[in-house]
Amino acid sequence: MSGSGNLMDFLDEPFPDVGTYEDFHTIDWLREKSRDTDRHRKITSRSKESVWEFIKGLLDAWSGWVVMLLIGLLAGTLAGVIDLAVDWMTDLKEGICLSAFWYSHEQCCWTSSETTFEDRDKCPLWQKWSELLVNRSEGASAYILNYLLYVLWALLFAFLAVSLVRVFAPYACGSGIPEIKTILSGFIIRGYLGKWTLLIKTVTLVLVVSSGLSLGKEGPLVHVACCCGNFFSSLFSKYSKNEGKRREVLSAAAAAGVSVAFGAPIGGVLFSLEEVSYYFPLKTLWRSFFAALVAAFTLRSINPFGNSRLVLFYVEYHTPWYMAELFPFILLGVFGGLWGTLFIRCNIAWCRRRKTTSLGKYPVLEVIAVTAITAIVAYPNPYTRQSTSELISELFNDCGALESSQLCDYINDPNMTRPVDDIPDRPAGRGVYTAMWQLALALVFKIVITIFTFGMKIPSGLFIPSMAVGAMAGRMVGIGVEQLAYHHHDWIIFRNWCRPGADCVTPGLYAMVGAAACLGGVTRMTVSLVVIMFELTGGLEYIVPLMAAAVTSKWVADAFGKEGIYEAHIHLNGYPFLDVKDEFTHRTLATDVMRPRRGEPPLAVLTQDSMTVEDVETLIKETDYNGFPVVVSRDSERLIGFAQRRELILAIRDFLASSQRRMF
């Protein structure tokens, strides 16, 4: 036993580089697993020897949880900082706070004394650029000045972002989720999760989101969290030396990323499980939970949204939904599926064009052009000028009595003396009709511009734009159904559940369902999508509508093509990715199918019995295979193992070096 133990020690970590992989190679999961079992066994047997070794064993067992804690803390902190910075810089495009320039509009007016309801957005400390520069807040010239500065700030942010990405960290662009899926499935992309990528992605994410481009920060936050995971796992030899174990940490980090992106810890774990992970044992599930909870808790302590809620879009609806409403919900599901298909086809076509034509040579120019178009078209329409997450939040909202939004401009019955919470359906006012037009324009604009935005050389997430598209369509459908129900109480479809003077239709719920449908159409998530949506909004009652829309959307989109946007981008980039969810039901044996082609040399193998070092060197020189099967002998070709080319080269080099040393 001790002899074989020594041999094993020798074989385990003989040279510094053995056991690592080359860039753009795929790891050997089984080998990593067995190496970890060996390591574990060694620690267990050693821990009986002395107290110190026992403590070392305990520390090793706990290091997984420590890594999770650290990932959660850092990911939560980064997400909080990004949120605060985005808030400030988005407002910087419109004006500045006189009392402290680092305050966002909202923070600036918190301390203001004029906090009556109408003036909450107009406090003297917050000045629009036109007020500050030419001392005018109204009129055409002020509008043009503000417009100009809005576009200029957007261009500045976008230019900074794309330059930083190009110069310091080319891997920081995109959403990162396709690459993370590939990495988690066992591929090696060095530097993709490095410290520079982390730093640059965090900074540029703030810049691009603030610039008002049609993109979100959710996908990139997953990449940022995975960079944190990679950083912390490099501190512990258990993870840094084992690519398999490292991927367990990364899976958990992805969960933490979604957890802070949406304030949805459970949805984050399920997203990691359903969407990005490849190998996800039970232990990783618990650790992911822990990391996601710590991250959510950290973000909540920072409290970037200022309302002590974790969720972005907290909604509270006052009415239940009715069975008859399932029909428009399913229609929204169909819309989501169609939009998903359209988006994926067009976006992939455009990205392919970028790769193959000279368009790809001018990434800075492309970003500048798209930003300019976005800013110029977005400013005049209030629904595109505000940040996309504010837009979604407004669309999700139910119209309470105190709501001042244009979307809630209904004609009130003057005789109404009802409690504030329970407002019946009312006829739409002028504001609502204006809002419908503006929303329709915004919808078309978002649909078009997002296709061109996703895939540029800047960090860009898809979740928020997809949800915005769905929320806009949903809200419009919702208002339509509401007005139909109000004006046609006697129609047979409304008669059973919608009496005059009742509050039957909640347009905000339609927006929520639409958002889920569009997100589902693009990403093809199902259960994790529904969980994220209800953690995002806090309503367990709406699971059936959400599920109906998500499933319909997936069906419709799958009918046109099985690939979600992430798989499509993986294929576009040519990464070797084998989906763990694909089912293979072949029954043919490999021996029946595989035969050496005629006229070709026989299989290059290592034999156990009679190979000299020279033979091995010749084999390595003459072939360019990545590894060689080891067989008993040329006569009896029974497989006993597999040796990688890289490891053979390392072993021979090291052997020669040590034998030279012995000679002198």
Add this chain to the structure above:
Amino acid sequence: MSGSGNLMDFLDEPFPDVGTYEDFHTIDWLREKSRDTDRHRKITSRSKESVWEFIKGLLDAWSGWVVMLLIGLLAGTLAGVIDLAVDWMTDLKEGICLSAFWYSHEQCCWTSSETTFEDRDKCPLWQKWSELLVNRSEGASAYILNYLLYVLWALLFAFLAVSLVRVFAPYACGSGIPEIKTILSGFIIRGYLGKWTLLIKTVTLVLVVSSGLSLGKEGPLVHVACCCGNFFSSLFSKYSKNEGKRREVLSAAAAAGVSVAFGAPIGGVLFSLEEVSYYFPLKTLWRSFFAALVAAFTLRSINPFGNSRLVLFYVEYHTPWYMAELFPFILLGVFGGLWGTLFIRCNIAWCRRRKTTSLGKYPVLEVIAVTAITAIVAYPNPYTRQSTSELISELFNDCGALESSQLCDYINDPNMTRPVDDIPDRPAGRGVYTAMWQLALALVFKIVITIFTFGMKIPSGLFIPSMAVGAMAGRMVGIGVEQLAYHHHDWIIFRNWCRPGADCVTPGLYAMVGAAACLGGVTRMTVSLVVIMFELTGGLEYIVPLMAAAVTSKWVADAFGKEGIYEAHIHLNGYPFLDVKDEFTHRTLATDVMRPRRGEPPLAVLTQDSMTVEDVETLIKETDYNGFPVVVSRDSERLIGFAQRRELILAIRDFLASSQRRMF
């Protein structure tokens, strides 16, 4: 291909009984898996033949979701009915509603006009037994009459329950979770999940919970849900003919059971994953979610708690927790671990005594005796008289301004003019001190009586009694810390976070943490416990205290013995159970360890080349092994398969029958 296809068809389902297992045998997971793959492949290839087959294929693919839907609906409905019935029968022990005898106390007084705050429990329609029978509500004789009737009702309920279990469904006793764990790990116990068990367990569960015994309905609800799962899976050949697939359905049903028991759909899935399941693929995870959500939604529609919330113990605390409080939380964790160990040791010792001595011959008498003692001791103390879940709810509650409970009898500062929500720490009044004494007595009583209750021949769950023990201990610790902090603001441990006049300590939170600790000590759950606790109470902020207590409790309890209560009962009953979470790190090969003992006959095998039917029959007759390895020949003993004894017998019998048929 077609030839082998036919052969495969022939081999697949040749005789009705092949592929099923005998009672108290273990299933072959790999075989079940490969049979399902075959079935799947057959359906896929057939679905290309005709539209009808294609539709059949679609229906087959969707049958899993349909089963989940049905399980969710039935489990939710049963849970709702049980809750309503328990409510009514618990109140029946004290009195009756005059307007409608099927109303519980609360329902009876809803319609009452005297709904002022003080009189909400005293409405004329609800009459205590003494009021109804002798027209007196006060005085010693009324008290004694009420006491007597309380005990008599309890005895009646318990007697009915134990008789029903004995006569109709002996498997309906206990919590059922140890057996379900065993079944899910691949063991066959016929009838354990049958229709009779379902019916009797549902009825007797209502009876025993109403009788006031120290037990909960949560564990048995998991059993009930699994019975539903078994029932519905027997309707679909995909599940009824494949024991492996059936277990996937049962795992999901267990999740639905916990989901309705605690109103915690996500906690339910995690409980199924962490605690009971053995084989839990990703697909099952999604289905479990769906079943759990449908069940929760159904229960919510029935709305048994009358507050449109799904959760049993919804709490809202007004203050955060402080780092220094982690110390008492960890102390509660230690208490939970110790109580868990004590409970498991004593309960197992008592159950072993029941099995080995004549005590086990009189189960009815035992139940009657324990019920009598419980009822007699419980009535005088208000904390044991009320139902255990009400007790937990009261202990978890924060003392608001409107709270009339004895536990909230603090001395108010008459000059205080604060808002209702923000009540500072106050000195305890007489009521609190009385409550402390009563709680201490109730704690001792609960600890002792639960040991004797769990394991009797009635349905009995452990979750609620464990949580009650922890909540009582926690509340007492919480009140202690609160009073310490109030009277000693200047102590160094309080100085930093607890100023005079501030609301720093929430005793309800301590009760919650204590409940988690005790539940963790008994069951050794960790993550699912924390998720259940926060779904149960609705507070994401308290994850850190809950986690700290749960982890401490698990550590302390594990130090005294690795087995949780369910594993202990599995071993006590001698079920063959191999925990999927155990890690085996042996490296020795089986060939090095296993050698035929001298003087024994050689291994009984089937050979592929030269065995006649007679040889096989002789082999079956002469040995009593459960199955035989199939080898190439006696000379080259290369293993090519394994044949089960039962299947051999069936195959030979069927072969003889068909050859006889052919002869005539």
